[in-house]
Amino acid sequence: MTEFSGALLEGVVDRLTRPDYRAFEAQLRSSGFCARPVRLRGSVEICEGSGVRRRVWSTASEPDELLRKACGSRREAICGPCAERYRGDAWQLIAAGLRGGKGVPESVVGHPTVFATLTAPSFGPVHAHLFDADGRPRRCRPRRDAPVCPHGVTLACTRVHEPDDPCLGEPLCLDCFDHEGAVVGNNLLGELWRRTTIYLPRQLAALLGMTQKRCRELVRVSYIRVAEYQHRGLVHMHPLIRLDRRMPAYRDGEVRPPDRRFTVQLLEDALRATVEAVSVGVPDELGAGTVRWGAQLDVQQLTGDDEQR
Numbered sequence: 001m002t003e004f005s006g007a008l009l010e011g012v013v014d015r016l017t018r019p020d021y022r023a024f025e026a027q028l029r030s031s032g033f034c035a036r037p038v039r040l041r042g043s044v045e046i047c048e049g050s051g052v053r054r055r056v057w058s059t060a061s062e063p064d065e066l067l068r069k070a071c072g073s074r075r076e077a078i079c080g081p082c083a084e085r086y087r088g089d090a091w092q093l094i095a096a097g098l099r100g101g102k103g104v105p106e107s108v109v110g111h112p113t114v115f116a117t118l119t120a121p122s123f124g125p126v127h128a129h130l131f132d133a134d135g136r137p138r139r140c141r142p143r144r145d146a147p148v149c150p151h152g153v154t155l156a157c158t159r160v161h162e163p164d165d166p167c168l169g170e171p172l173c174l175d176c177f178d179h180e181g182a183v184v185g186n187n188l189l190g191e192l193w194r195r196t197t198i199y200l201p202r203q204l205a206a207l208l209g210m211t212q213k214r215c216r217e218l219v220r221v222s223y224i225r226v227a228e229y230q231h232r233g234l235v236h237m238h239p240l241i242r243l244d245r246r247m248p249a250y251r252d253g254e255v256r257p258p259d260r261r262f263t264v265q266l267l268e269d270a271l272r273a274t275v276e277a278v279s280v281g282v283p284d285e286l287g288a289g290t291v292r293w294g295a296q297l298d299v300q301q302l303t304g305d306d307e308q309r
Contacts, residue, residue, distance in 0.1 A: 119294035124177035169231025
């Protein structure tokens with residue numbers, strides 16, 4: 001239970017005893033109890049048939065003479081209630097795209113679909129919370145020879161880190177870690193993902209031996225993705241990718257399964273080839289070079305070929 005004292009307690013008691021408290025509570029409820037609501041002031045006027053303008057509502061009649069509107073932030077660190085509402089809405093949309101509902105036919109469960117994890121490349125060894133093949137926690141970075149970097153730091157760690165260990169993501173050697181490269185990599189991640197969405201249809205066409213134009217006429221690649229910060233401060237992507245039949249413009253709202261040639265295995269192969277091939281050039285003023293996805297790529301097939309119809 002939250003404890004109040006001093007001026008804060010006086011403010012809470014004052015608010016609860018005001019005659020407009022019910023209206024204030026209704027505003028909070030309508031904004032989803034946003035932690036940082038946008039405060040609006042103004043009025044609504046209508047123009048009657050005679051041309052006379054008449055005011056029908058004003059914030060002057062609201063608590064504190066203002067209207068509170070939810071900020072709509074997706075970041076929990078900024079506003080927990082709005083971020084939670086967004087997560088709930090996003091979950092409903094994703095679920096509908098996988099199993100149907102909300103205007104999406106249930107036949108969508110048979111469409112070729114994969115869930116992937118695209119990681120950032122390594123910019124230096126860091127402490128990690130790892131598991132073995134049986135799902136048991138294992139040591140961070142055991143090394144028999146215990147190599148030492150040019151700065152005299154041992155590049156090995158025999159500890160089994162707990163999930164909440166504060167050292168997770170920290171470089172074993174701060175001087176060896178490419179901090180500038182990590183910042184540039186995060187900065188160019190959006191462009192890297194954009195190019196990934198361009199390359200993937202090309203790879204589908206190449207694997208089927210058809211032109212890109214013909215491939216676009218047959219299939220539509222649908223995406224939804226979530227970006228997540230790792231302990232080491234780098235961003236990796238969790239895209240959900242589904243193949244649908246390309247419909248003519250007058251039936252664009254329909255969702256149909258693609259041609260049988262577009263299998264879930266074909267989608268995985270095309271994605272792996274795309275991740276290996278795609279890159280973004282780094283401007284000279286930022287150090288030149290290229291940015292690519294990391295070597296670790298996880299692709300999970302969410303449908304089987306026997307389920308397609």
